[in-house]
Amino acid sequence: MEQMTELLQSYRHYHFYGADMYGDEKKYSEERAKLAEDTFRSMFRGRLDGEQFLINQPEDFVLGTLRSWTQDMGLSAIGGREVRSTLAECSDLLMRFAFEKASSQEPAIWPYVRKIKFVFPWLNEIIFSFRRLTNAGFS
Numbered sequence: 001m002e003q004m005t006e007l008l009q010s011y012r013h014y015h016f017y018g019a020d021m022y023g024d025e026k027k028y029s030e031e032r033a034k035l036a037e038d039t040f041r042s043m044f045r046g047r048l049d050g051e052q053f054l055i056n057q058p059e060d061f062v063l064g065t066l067r068s069w070t071q072d073m074g075l076s077a078i079g080g081r082e083v084r085s086t087l088a089e090c091s092d093l094l095m096r097f098a099f100e101k102a103s104s105q106e107p108a109i110w111p112y113v114r115k116i117k118f119v120f121p122w123l124n125e126i127i128f129s130f131r132r133l134t135n136a137g138f139s
Contacts, residue, residue, distance in 0.1 A: 004066050007036035008054060015055045044069055 014021075014033035021029055040048055047069050048054075054062055084090045 005063060007039055008059065008062060008066070011036035011040075011051075011054055012059065040066075 010029070010032040014029040018026060018029060018033075037051060040051075040054070044066070053065075057065075082093055084093055
């Protein structure tokens with residue numbers, strides 16, 4: 001929900017105050033508003049008919065509606081972790097998230113991904129072995 005709040009605030013800030021901004025500030029604010037718009041369109045495909053809703057309604061009302069849409073789609077309960085054992089499997093999973101096919105009604109998954117963590121147990125073994133070898137050489 002924190003992500004939605006930040007996106008909505010960025011979008012609204014630009015559309016409320018963009019006319020009074022200049023230079024880098026305007027460019028930065030415009031880029032953040034565009035990112036928010038694209039993310040909302042991906043998250044709520046088929047529900048967000050126009051962006052006027054995002055700026056014409058009070059912020060709390062808009063956030064409540066977005067939260068309700070997320071719950072209706074069953075996405076509020078997304079959680080857990082995906083574990084892959086090879087680099088190729090990790091790559092395939094990331095590619096699926098990054099290049100999913102756009103559907104006019106199905107929400108995108110990538111806006112709901114919060115954290116990606118890579119753990120390579122074999123790397124720890126290599127580091128341990130290397131340290132053991134280098135320490136043995138200096139004894």
